[in-house]
Amino acid sequence: MSDGRTSDPGAALGDYDALFHGFAACRIERDVVVVQGPDATTYLQGQASQDVAALAIGGSAQTLLLEPDGKVDVLCRITRTGEHAYVLDTDPGFGPVLSARLGRFKLRAKFEVSARSFDCVALRGADVPDPSALRRLGGWTLEQKDPGLPEGPLVLTVDDGAWRGADVLGPSPLALPAGARDVAPEVFEAARVEVGIPRMGAEITEKSIPAEAHLVDTAVSFTKGCYTGQELVARLDARGSKVARRLCGLVLADERPLGSLVGAELRSDEGKVVGSVTSAALSPVHGTVAQCYLHRSMAVPVTVMVEPTDGSDAVRARASDFPLF
Numbered sequence: 001m002s003d004g005r006t007s008d009p010g011a012a013l014g015d016y017d018a019l020f021h022g023f024a025a026c027r028i029e030r031d032v033v034v035v036q037g038p039d040a041t042t043y044l045q046g047q048a049s050q051d052v053a054a055l056a057i058g059g060s061a062q063t064l065l066l067e068p069d070g071k072v073d074v075l076c077r078i079t080r081t082g083e084h085a086y087v088l089d090t091d092p093g094f095g096p097v098l099s100a101r102l103g104r105f106k107l108r109a110k111f112e113v114s115a116r117s118f119d120c121v122a123l124r125g126a127d128v129p130d131p132s133a134l135r136r137l138g139g140w141t142l143e144q145k146d147p148g149l150p151e152g153p154l155v156l157t158v159d160d161g162a163w164r165g166a167d168v169l170g171p172s173p174l175a176l177p178a179g180a181r182d183v184a185p186e187v188f189e190a191a192r193v194e195v196g197i198p199r200m201g202a203e204i205t206e207k208s209i210p211a212e213a214h215l216v217d218t219a220v221s222f223t224k225g226c227y228t229g230q231e232l233v234a235r236l237d238a239r240g241s242k243v244a245r246r247l248c249g250l251v252l253a254d255e256r257p258l259g260s261l262v263g264a265e266l267r268s269d270e271g272k273v274v275g276s277v278t279s280a281a282l283s284p285v286h287g288t289v290a291q292c293y294l295h296r297s298m299a300v301p302v303t304v305m306v307e308p309t310d311g312s313d314a315v316r317a318r319a320s321d322f323p324l325f
Helices: 009-021 040-047 095-104 131-138 185-195 230-238
Strands: 024-028 031-036 060-066 072-082 085-090 112-116 118-124 154-159 164-171 245-252 265-267 273-283 287-295 302-307 315-320
Touching: 009 024, 009 118, 009 185, 024 185, 031 040, 031 095, 040 085, 060 095, 060 154, 060 230, 072 095, 072 154, 085 095, 095 112, 118 185, 131 154, 131 164, 185 273, 185 287, 245 273, 245 302, 273 302, 287 302, 287 315
Parallel strands: none
Antiparallel strands: 024 118, 031 085, 031 112, 060 072, 072 085, 118 164, 154 164, 245 287, 245 315, 265 273, 265 302, 273 287, 302 315
């Protein structure tokens, strides 16, 4: 629904519980590109922040493609499917950005970049089976062999600390595995916000630097060779990753329309603007929750005032580190 609410509070609570403590499934959108060719590994190693050459076949990792000044072009996941073949997936709407960025410095390198129209089934919860068991439960097969998926759909382990499971990527249609609870997208989004997973176009824009969104630990290798944008990342790391703002979470004291919260300013008790909201959702357990950027002068946990963009009354909120529970 457009306001982020589910029509059945009981069902929403069941969905939420399954996402963390059971076996939940949600169809989510991901843009996918395949990179393959004799120079694919060498080229990606010089562009991605992650150590691509060290990935085993079947291995995956979060990575960044950066501008030369260290600003983020794309956050994506890279999966090695062959000696010189890779599948990269990113948030919806950013596949073209990813493809364009991969081709920008290609010159005479021998590799091809091609988009794929893939489904993604996100599986979360403490009871999600291991990948081999998931393949048996899902019964996934391919009608046509795809060079990016030599063994059928990819079953990729996900571990975001407080949120674990797997993502299944492959050609449409992908069935939900037997035994999984089909959860509402609104509840899945609320869990994403609470856990602190940043999203392209919301928490991550062309103005973002990796350290602000806590991406360095998960998406950057400090043992590989040089890559585009490395200088800023390395310089900030050497200085303790001290940046002007940090991605934090919010729990609002009262509900407001979700659309009025994205872009809302945050003010300190003294009335000074100290941040802004990037995403908002309605949690079945914690009420209205959000992600925001907060100035480094505000040590969390701290109380701030959120000023909705529709001109309605400001609402008090508690800012803290992730996860918001």
